[in-house]
Structures are given as C-alpha cells and as structure tokens.
Amino acid sequence: MSSTFNENMKEDLTGDIEELQEIYEEQGMSTLLREVNQEILTEDPEQFFIRLTKQDGTVLLQSELSNWQYLTTPDVLYDLLSNSEGDVHIARLTKENSEVFTAAGLIGPDLLIYLGETMEERDNLLNDLLGICVVILGFVLPLGAFSGWWMSRKAVSGIKEVSRAVDDLGNGRLDRRVIVHSHGDEITELANKFNEMAEQIRKLISEMREMTDNIAHDLRSPLGRIRAISESVLSSKHTIKDYEKAASDTLEECDRLLLMINMTLDVAEAEASVREPNSQEVNLSSLTEDACELYGPVAETKQIQLSTHLAPNCSIYGNKHNLQRMLANLIDNAVKYTPEHGEIIVELALHDSDAIVTVADTGIGVPDSDKDRIFDRFYRCDHSRTKDGCGLGLSFSRAVARAHGGDIKLRQKQSLSSVFEISLPMNR
Amino acid sequence: MMKILLIEDDQVIADLICKGMREAGYGIDHTDDGVTGLSHALSGCYDLAVVDLMLPKLDGLSIIDLVRRRKVNLPIIILSAKRSVDERISGLHHGGDDYLTKPFSFSELLARVEALLRRSSNVVEPTTIAYRDLEIDLLSRGVVRGGKKIDLQPKEFSLLEYLLRNQGHVVSKTMIMERVWDYHFDPGTNVVEARVSKLREKIDKGFDSPLIHTVRGLGYVLKEQH
Numbered sequence: 001m002s003s004t005f006n007e008n009m010k011e012d013l014t015g016d017i018e019e020l021q022e023i024y025e026e027q028g029m030s031t032l033l034r035e036v037n038q039e040i041l042t043e044d045p046e047q048f049f050i051r052l053t054k055q056d057g058t059v060l061l062q063s064e065l066s067n068w069q070y071l072t073t074p075d076v077l078y079d080l081l082s083n084s085e086g087d088v089h090i091a092r093l094t095k096e097n098s099e100v101f102t103a104a105g106l107i108g109p110d111l112l113i114y115l116g117e118t119m120e121e122r123d124n125l126l127n128d129l130l131g132i133c134v135v136i137l138g139f140v141l142p143l144g145a146f147s148g149w150w151m152s153r154k155a156v157s158g159i160k161e162v163s164r165a166v167d168d169l170g171n172g173r174l175d176r177r178v179i180v181h182s183h184g185d186e187i188t189e190l191a192n193k194f195n196e197m198a199e200q201i202r203k204l205i206s207e208m209r210e211m212t213d214n215i216a217h218d219l220r221s222p223l224g225r226i227r228a229i230s231e232s233v234l235s236s237k238h239t240i241k242d243y244e245k246a247a248s249d250t251l252e253e254c255d256r257l258l259l260m261i262n263m264t265l266d267v268a269e270a271e272a273s274v275r276e277p278n279s280q281e282v283n284l285s286s287l288t289e290d291a292c293e294l295y296g297p298v299a300e301t302k303q304i305q306l307s308t309h310l311a312p313n314c315s316i317y318g319n320k321h322n323l324q325r326m327l328a329n330l331i332d333n334a335v336k337y338t339p340e341h342g343e344i345i346v347e348l349a350l351h352d353s354d355a356i357v358t359v360a361d362t363g364i365g366v367p368d369s370d371k372d373r374i375f376d377r378f379y380r381c382d383h384s385r386t387k388d389g390c391g392l393g394l395s396f397s398r399a400v401a402r403a404h405g406g407d408i409k410l411r412q413k414q415s416l417s418s419v420f421e422i423s424l425p426m427n428r
Numbered sequence: 429m430m431k432i433l434l435i436e437d438d439q440v441i442a443d444l445i446c447k448g449m450r451e452a453g454y455g456i457d458h459t460d461d462g463v464t465g466l467s468h469a470l471s472g473c474y475d476l477a478v479v480d481l482m483l484p485k486l487d488g489l490s491i492i493d494l495v496r497r498r499k500v501n502l503p504i505i506i507l508s509a510k511r512s513v514d515e516r517i518s519g520l521h522h523g524g525d526d527y528l529t530k531p532f533s534f535s536e537l538l539a540r541v542e543a544l545l546r547r548s549s550n551v552v553e554p555t556t557i558a559y560r561d562l563e564i565d566l567l568s569r570g571v572v573r574g575g576k577k578i579d580l581q582p583k584e585f586s587l588l589e590y591l592l593r594n595q596g597h598v599v600s601k602t603m604i605m606e607r608v609w610d611y612h613f614d615p616g617t618n619v620v621e622a623r624v625s626k627l628r629e630k631i632d633k634g635f636d637s638p639l640i641h642t643v644r645g646l647g648y649v650l651k652e653q654h
Contacts, residue, residue, distance in 0.1 A: 070484035076463060080490060091487040093462075094437060099482065248645065251533075258531065259614065262511055269512065293583060294609060297622035321513040325613050332616040 006101070009117065013103035014088045017113055024107045032107065036061050039115075050115040052107075060111075070095055074112055077104045081112075136201055140166055140194070147190050158187040162194060174202040207376070214378035214391070218260060222253045229253075263392040267377060270322060270399035282320045284355055284424070285310050288348050291327040295335055302340050310348040314355050316426050318404045326400040329393040330359040330420050337418075338363035345416075350426075354406070357422045365417030371410060397422070430545060431455040433474040435465030435491065436507065437483050441530070445478065448534045449541075462486025469495050469502060476545055478537070481508040481519070489522050496523035503544045507532070513612050535646050539600050546594065557592045560652055562631065562639060564589060574635060583608060584627050591640065591650040600647035624648055 045064035102116030144166040168176040406424040481488035
C-alpha cells in the first residue's frame with residue numbers, strides 16, 4: 001500500500017520535472033519562469049517547495065522556504081546529477097516529524113530545478129478495514145436513493161421501508177433488516193439484496209471488533225508483565241543481579257511485542273500487494289527443500305520423522321523472501337504442534353498449471369469449531385492465549401499465497417490430523 | 429584504534445550507539461545531518477560508517493552513492509526504520525555492506541560492526557581456514573579435526589565456515605540466518621540452536637576441548653575456552 005503510494009509520489013515528481021524540461025526546450029525561459037511562478041502561487045508552501053537555481057547557486061525563483069531549512073544545496077545536487085544514470089534524482093528527507101519526497105533535475109546545462117512534497121504515513125490496518133466498511137456503506141446510500149427514484153412509480157411504501165432501513169444502518173443499527181412484503185419482483189429482490197449486504201457488513205464489523213479485542217489482549221499481557229517487573233524492582237532494595245534479571249526480562253518482553261507488531265505490519269503489507277511488485281523467478285523446489293532442511297534438526301530432537309517428496313525444478317514467479325517465510329511458517333507450525341515420535345510429510349507436486357505444496361502432520365490437529373477461523377489475524381486455537389506465537393503466521397501465509405494468485409486450504413486426510421495445502425499458479 | 433563514523437539524526441539512538449562503541453573500545457564521531465556526514469565519510473579518516481537512511485539535508489542512500497562513486501573503500505552499515513526486505517535489498521544494491529532495522533539491539537550492531545571490520549581487513553581470500561586443530565578447505569569443502577576427517581552437510585559446512593571466519597567473536601542468530609540461509613526473518617522455535625548443537629556433535633564429540641559455544645542472549649562463538 002505505502003510502496004505503491006511512494007511509487008506514485010516518485011512518478012508525480014519525475015513527471016513535474018520532465019514537464020518543466022519540455023516547456024523550457026519548446027517555449028524558452030520566460031514561459032518556464034511563468035510556469036514555476038504559477039506553481040509557487042497555487043501550491044501550499046507548508047506541503048510543497050520548488051527552487052530554480054543556476055550552477056553557481058544563484059536563485060532565479062523559489063517558493064516560501066522558511067519551513068524547509070533541511071534541503072540539499074545546489075552544488076551537491078549538481079554533483080549527484082552530473083554522474084547519475086537517470087536525469088532526475090529522487091530522495092527522501094526528514095522534515096521535523098514527517099517525511100519528504102524530493103526530486104532534482106537539470107532543465108538546461110545551467111538550470112537546476114529542485115522540488116518536493118511532504119507525505120504522511122498512512123499504513124493503518126484498521127483504518128483500511130474501516131475504510132472498506134465506509135465504502136460499502138457509502139455504496140448502500142446511493143443505491144437506496146437510486147432505486148427509490150427508479151421504482152417510485154411502483155411501490156412507494158416498499159421504497160420508504162428500504163430507505164428507512166438504510167438510514168438506520170447508517171446510524172449504526174447493524175441488525176436492521178428490511179421486512180420483505182411481496183411488492184413485486186424488483187422491490188423484493190432489492191430488499192433481499194439489501195439484507196444480504198447488511199448481514200455482510202454486520203459480519204465484517206463484528207470480526208473487526210473481535211480482532212481489535214484480540215490485539216488489545218495480546219498487547220496488554222506483555223505490557224502488564226513489563227509493568228510488574230519494573231514495579232517489583234522499585235518496591236524494595238535488591239541486588240545488582242536482580243536488577244540485571246529485571247532488565248533482561250524486560251528486553252525479552254519488548255522483543256516479543258516488537259515481533260508481534262512487525263508481523264502485523266508484514267501481514268498488512270502482504271495483503272495489500274495484490275501483484276507482487278518485485279517478482280523474480282523462484283525455484284520452489286529448492287526453497288521447499290531448504291526450509292525442510294532447516295527444520296530437520298528441530299524435528300529430530302523431538303524424534304519426529306520429517307519426510308519430503310518434492311517435484312524437482314519447479315519454478316514460479318514471485319517474491320522469494322515472502323515465499324520462504326510462508327513455507328517456514330507452515331513447517332514451524334507442524335513441528336510445534338506434532339508430539340514426539342510423530343510424523344511430518346512435506347510434498348511439492350505439479351497439478352495442471354499449479355504447483356501444490358502440502359504440509360501434513362500427525363499433530364494435535366485443528367478442532368472443527370476453529371476450522372474456518374485459523375487464517376484470521378490473531379486467531380489462536382489456544383483460547384487462553386498462553387502458548388508462544390502471536391496468531392499471525394497463518395494469516396501471513398494466506399496473504400502471501402493470495403498475492404501470488406494462489407490460496408491455502410486446510411484439508412482432512414485419514415491418519416493425518418492436519419494437511420495444509422498451498423496452490424500457486426506457475427504461469428503468471 | 430578503529431574509528432567509526434555515525435550519521436544519525438535521532439539524538440537518543442546516537443547517544444546510545446556512541447556510548448556503547450566507546451565502551452567497546454572504538455573511537456566514534458557523530459553527525460546528525462547528511463551533508464556534514466558525507467564530507468566526513470569522504471575524508472578517509474574512518475574505518476567504518478553507520479548511516480541512517482532518513483536524514484535532513486542529504487539522505488543516506490545518496491551519501492552511499494557518492495562515497496561509492498568516489499571509490500572510497502569504507503564499509504557501511506545502514507540503519508533504517510523500514511522493515512521490508514525490498515528496502516534492505518535496495519540499500520545493499522546501492523553499496524551498503526550490511527543492513528539493520530530499527531529498533532535494534534546494541535549487541536547486534538556491535539557484532540555486525542566487528543564482523544564487517546574483520547571482513548574488510550582480510551583482503552586476501554584464503555582457500556583454507558584453520559583454528560587450533562580444526563581446518564576446513566573451501567575448495568574441496570573438506571573438514572579435518574586432529575587428523576580426523578569429518579563429514580558435513582552443505583549447510584553445516586557454510587555454518588562452520590561462517591563461525592571460523594569470525595573465530596573468537598560472537599555472531600548473533602540473526603546474522604547466521606542471514607548469511608548461511610538467506611532468511612531475513614525469525615524462523616521461530618530453536619531452529620538455530622538445534623542446528624548448532626548438531627554441528628557441535630560432529631565437531632566437538634570425542635575431542636578434549638569443545639570449540640563451539642553458546643553465549644546466552646547474544647549468539648554463538650567458535651573458540652577454545654580455558
């Protein structure tokens with residue numbers, strides 16, 4: 001999400017510079033100055049700056065720069081531009097507490113344009129989800145209005161009922177449904193459709209609430225422990241050893257928190273990348289083999305038999321590091337949840353144009369009641385939430401599989417307790 | 429004394445690094461803006477630089493670009509708040525030698541600084557690396573200890589090679605995962621411990637003095653302990 005946003009920002013700035021280069025080449029200096037002046041007059045100087053200088057640093061035109069004391073000087077920019085491959089230099093700088101994208105380019109041999117814009121980080125997962133709900137709601141209202149106009153000839157009372165329901169739903173009464181009378185086909189159909197959608201919204205929002213509760217719970221426990229540690233060493237005199245132990249326990253808790261927060265961001269990032277931006281050819285066979293090889297000794301210490309059946313030379317196009325991590329997650333889970341003397345089987349097979357990876361184990365399995373939920377964020381079968389892990393591994397794996405055009409499923413097979421199956425299309 | 433240059437605009441982090449590096453016996457100079465940092469980096473007075481990516485006046489990647497273009501041979505560690513592997517790859521592509529994500533543990537940074545200083549001082553690439561009675565041959569990938577041949581899996585060999593290259597110095601779990609497996613995330617439960625103890629079985633079993641040791645909370649080290 002943020003990376004696409006950054007790319008757009010870079011493209012916009014580069015486009016701005018190229019446009020000014022064109023103006024200068026085709027219409028000369030005076031038009032260029034007029035154009036830059038126009039930019040200065042129309043843009044907000046808090047958010048945007050532009051500066052036109054000569055090689056010796058003489059300023060020809062610049063916007064109000066009192067908020068921009070952190071800019072790169074013209075001589076350094078000339079240096080950067082004179083040897084670089086592209087003719088525009090893009091950089092990110094800090095400005096007080098925000099980030100700035102800047103771009104510099106040579107307009108003529110002795111003319112340097114330098115401009116930039118601030119940006120705000122907006123990578124908030126919950127806002128994304130809320131946004132989706134708002135979009136859906138925003139869709140309901142016009143739909144209600146439109147259908148009201150379109151069918152007003154038919155049955156005003158039915159329409160009124162629907163639009164009242166829309167209002168109620170918009171005001172937060174998520175359990176509101178339209179009472180369906182038989183008014184004629186279109187009205188009934190609309191009412192049914194509306195009810196389906198309202199149900200979908202209710203489900204989304206309640207899932208989101210549950211997720212927020214889980215996050216809060218998972219954040220509270222380590223913070224509570226950190227608080228308790230600090231409080232106990234402050235409450236009375238202790239030896240240096242006690243203080244050292246308190247500090248190292250605090251570190252451990254912080255690391256756990258960080259791991260969870262980073263993982264949350266990683267899941268959001270993987271879900272947002274509908275198409276993998278940095279695709280390369282990845283040898284899935286050797287990636288799977290490496291992952292199995294990595295977890296081999298851990299399985300051995302638990303006397304678990306880890307066997308592999310991998311089709312050779314299977315390659316797909318995608319993000320190597322995310323695929324690595326997806327496989328590692330699944331095998332790690334299998335090792336974690338399989339008791340001693342158990343068995344884990346990892347397979348890679350080709351099926352039509354898909355590569356199918358399965359990780360099967362004779363472990364504790366997934367209870368039926370949890371089957372639909374295990375890929376949700378922060379969902380853990382261990383409802384007391386005491387075991388290690390943060391309930392994000394499977395959501396991450398699913399996000400990665402989907403970002404590669406595939407999916408992940410939990411299957412049942414005899415004699416095995418859980419079989420995770422990932423399908424990844426080979427020709428994308 | 430080895431001298432380190434730190435270019436970092438966050439005062440708290442900079443203080444922490446300066447204090448820790450001085451305690452570890454390094455000289456360190458700190459600057460908080462990119463332009464001053466660049467001129468320091470080009471001065472040739474430093475053995476290594478630690479550079480934050482987001483800076484006022486001139487960003488970290490541009491600094492690295494200009495240093496590399498001037499053919500200045502300065503090992504550079506990138507610090508960044510950006511977690512994604514793409515950012516890491518782009519940083520290394522620009523000529524950084526190593527990359528660390530904030531927030532980081534100081535011991536992790538120190539281990540990386542030391543490993544990088546050692547790497548850049550070994551100009552000649554050896555074909556064998558030895559420590560006491562243990563020797564590995566990088567070409568035939570053979571391992572011998574006390575005249576006895578030892579068979580290792582390919583990854584075990586890479587792990588032993590990495591420990592030997594850093595003999596006497598602690599390397600962290602994260603460093604091992606990055607260098608030996610190219611994994612840039614935490615692979616979960618005890619993977620590295622299990623790996624190292626398997627290697628230990630092959631290398632140390634039947635010999636009087638064990639060479640591979642665990643340093644709690646920091647990582648692993650190959651050395652003789654008395």
